[in-house]
Amino acid sequence: MSSPNDPAPGRSSLWRDAWHRLARNKLAVVGAFLLLALTLASLFGPLLVGQSYFAQNLQLGATPPSAEHWLGTDTLGRDLLARLLYGGRISLAVGLCATAVALTIGVLYGTISGFLGGKVDSIMMRIVDVIFALPFTVFVILLMVLFGRQFVLLFAAIGAVQWLTMARIVRGQVLSLRRMEFIEAAEALGLSKMRIILRHMIPNALGPIIVYATLTVPSVMLLEAFLSFLGLGVQPPMSSWGVLIKEGAETMEEFPWLLIYPGLALALTLFSLNFLGDGLRDALDPQSAKD
Amino acid sequence: MAPRDERNTDATEGVPPELLRVANLRAYFHTRAGVVRAVDDVSFSISPGETLGIVGESGSGKSVACYSLLRLLPQPPARIESGQARFHQLDLLHCAEKELRAIRGNQISMIFQDPMTSLNPYLRIGDQVTEPLRIHRQISPSDAFDLGVAALREVGIQDAARRMRSYPHEFSGGMRQRVMIALALITKPELLLADEPTTALDVTVQAQILELIREMQQQRGTAVIFVTHDIGIVSAFCDRVLVMYAGRVLESGPTAQLFQNPKHPYNQALQRSIPALHKRGEELPTIPGAPPDVAGPIPGCPFAPRCEFAEEKCVTSEIVLKKVAPGHSSACLRVQLGEIDLRPAAARVVAAE
Numbered sequence: 001m002s003s004p005n006d007p008a009p010g011r012s013s014l015w016r017d018a019w020h021r022l023a024r025n026k027l028a029v030v031g032a033f034l035l036l037a038l039t040l041a042s043l044f045g046p047l048l049v050g051q052s053y054f055a056q057n058l059q060l061g062a063t064p065p066s067a068e069h070w071l072g073t074d075t076l077g078r079d080l081l082a083r084l085l086y087g088g089r090i091s092l093a094v095g096l097c098a099t100a101v102a103l104t105i106g107v108l109y110g111t112i113s114g115f116l117g118g119k120v121d122s123i124m125m126r127i128v129d130v131i132f133a134l135p136f137t138v139f140v141i142l143l144m145v146l147f148g149r150q151f152v153l154l155f156a157a158i159g160a161v162q163w164l165t166m167a168r169i170v171r172g173q174v175l176s177l178r179r180m181e182f183i184e185a186a187e188a189l190g191l192s193k194m195r196i197i198l199r200h201m202i203p204n205a206l207g208p209i210i211v212y213a214t215l216t217v218p219s220v221m222l223l224e225a226f227l228s229f230l231g232l233g234v235q236p237p238m239s240s241w242g243v244l245i246k247e248g249a250e251t252m253e254e255f256p257w258l259l260i261y262p263g264l265a266l267a268l269t270l271f272s273l274n275f276l277g278d279g280l281r282d283a284l285d286p287q288s289a290k291d
Numbered sequence: 292m293a294p295r296d297e298r299n300t301d302a303t304e305g306v307p308p309e310l311l312r313v314a315n316l317r318a319y320f321h322t323r324a325g326v327v328r329a330v331d332d333v334s335f336s337i338s339p340g341e342t343l344g345i346v347g348e349s350g351s352g353k354s355v356a357c358y359s360l361l362r363l364l365p366q367p368p369a370r371i372e373s374g375q376a377r378f379h380q381l382d383l384l385h386c387a388e389k390e391l392r393a394i395r396g397n398q399i400s401m402i403f404q405d406p407m408t409s410l411n412p413y414l415r416i417g418d419q420v421t422e423p424l425r426i427h428r429q430i431s432p433s434d435a436f437d438l439g440v441a442a443l444r445e446v447g448i449q450d451a452a453r454r455m456r457s458y459p460h461e462f463s464g465g466m467r468q469r470v471m472i473a474l475a476l477i478t479k480p481e482l483l484l485a486d487e488p489t490t491a492l493d494v495t496v497q498a499q500i501l502e503l504i505r506e507m508q509q510q511r512g513t514a515v516i517f518v519t520h521d522i523g524i525v526s527a528f529c530d531r532v533l534v535m536y537a538g539r540v541l542e543s544g545p546t547a548q549l550f551q552n553p554k555h556p557y558n559q560a561l562q563r564s565i566p567a568l569h570k571r572g573e574e575l576p577t578i579p580g581a582p583p584d585v586a587g588p589i590p591g592c593p594f595a596p597r598c599e600f601a602e603e604k605c606v607t608s609e610i611v612l613k614k615v616a617p618g619h620s621s622a623c624l625r626v627q628l629g630e631i632d633l634r635p636a637a638a639r640v641v642a643a644e
Binding site for chain 1: 361363365367391392393394395396397400401403404405408409410411412413414415422423426427458460471474
C-alpha cells in the first residue's frame, strides 16, 4: 500500500485509489486483458489472416476448420476467421460506443432529474416514458426514412433507446441518496449543486450504474444484429458478430462451427466485461477493500 | 465585510452585539394531509460566543428551525412563510442562493445528528475534512492537507496524518462525530448549528463530544445553537434556552433562571419528569397526553390540553411570548397575568420573606 507520506490527497483520490484496488483484482485484470486482446485482434487481425472476408468460393461451400481456413468457411465458402475479426470491429465499436453514449446521457439525465426533484423530475421522467413507449422498430424505420441508410444511425438508434433505462436506474439511486445526511451535510458546507452531483452523488450511485452498463453491452451487440437484419447498420458482405450468430443459428445442425466460434467470441467479450465491471464496482467501494 | 456594530458594547453594558437575529420565522410543510406548521412565529437572537439551547420533544420544530436558517429544507414541501434571519447585513432567509452558499460551511457551519451517515462513505476523511477550505478559501492542496491534519489533531484524533487517508467506515461513531466537528470548524465559523450532535452516541462518548464542542467554542469564540431533546445537556451546556413545543417558543431565558424559576407550566412539567436518583421509591411524574398534531391551526395555547393549570381563556385567546422577568419570556397567559407561580414551594417561601 502507499505510505502515509504520500502527497496530499488531490481532487481525484477516489479514482486513483480505485485504480490501485482494481490492479490488485486478478479476475478484473484478466478481463481487461482479454478485452484488450479482442480489440487488438479485431483491429489488426484482418491484416494478418491473409484471407478475404468477402471472397466467395461456392465450390468449396461450408467446410469445417482446416489448416487453410482455421475456423472453417461459411455456406458461401468465405473464411470464417476473417469474417469474425472484421465483425469484431463493428460489434465492439457498437457495443462499447453505444454503451458509453447511453451511459453518459443516462447518468447525467437521471442525476439531474433525481437531484432537482419536484416538477422538473416529473417532466423529465414523463419524457423518458414517452420515448420508452415508442416501438423500437417503428422508430428505426422512421430514422431510415428520414436519413437513409447510414452507419452512424446505428449508434443514434441504439443510443436513443439504451439511455432510458439507465436514466431511470440512476434517478432512483439519486432519489434515495438525495435525503442522505452526507448530501445534506455537503449542502450545508456550501457546495454547489454541480459539485454535489459530481463528487458525492455519482460515486455513490456507481455500483448499479456499472453493473447495468456491463449488461448493456451484450444487448447492444444483439440489437445491432437485429438492426442489420432490418437493413440499418451492417450490410453484406460486411459482417458483425450479431450477424454471424444469426446466420450460424440458421444452419447450426449441419455446420455447428458457424455458430460456435462467433458465439465464443461474444461470450468471451461478455465474460471479460462482467469480470471487469464487477472488479470496477468493488474497486470503487472503499468498504470492500481487503487490506 | 460589514463593520460590526460596536456601539452597543459601550452604551448598554452587558448587552453584546447580536450575531444572528431571527424574527417571526414561520416554516410550514405543505403536504397532502394539510399544512404542517412545523415552526410557527419563532424569534430569537444569539450573540458572539454564546450558546443557545433549543429544547423540545420530537416534532416540536427545533430541528426545522435550525435547518431553515441555512435554507436546507427541501422546498417543496417546506416553505418559509415569513420571517427574517439577520446575520451581519444579510437576511439568510431571503438572500440569493449564491450569497448563502458563501456563508454555509464558512461563517455558519452545521453538525448533524447521526455521524454514521453524515460522511460520504466513498471519500477519504482527509478529502472531506478539507473540503470546506477548498471551496471557501484559495488554498493549495498541501496547505489544505496540513490544516486538515491540524484540525483532526485538535479534535483529539490520534495519528492524524495517517488517519487523513482513512475512510469513514474505519472510524467509530464517536470518532466520526469528532471528524464532523473538525470539518465544521475548519473554516473558523462564527456560528455553529449543532442539531442533536450527541443523540446517536452513547453516554460516555456524548460527554466527550460535548466537552470537545465547549473547548473549541471557548478557543474560538464561536456562537453555538444547540438543538436537543435532552434537558439535562441544556442545563450543563447552554447560556440561554429556548423551549419549543408544537412549533412555537413557550419560554426563553437564561439557563439558570429557566431551571430555578420556570415561567411556563410545560417547562415545569419537563423538569419534574427528569428522573432523579435521590427520589427513590416515588413515582416519576410524567406529562399526560401527547403533543398536538400541528397539521392545521391550533387555537390558543398548544400545551393547554395537557396543562394542569389550563383554563378556558388559555384555549380561546391568542398566545404571545411576553417578557415576564429580565431576559426571561413566557408564552403562558396565566403566568403573564400573574395568576400562577410555578416556582418550587421552597423558593416561594424565600421570595416571600
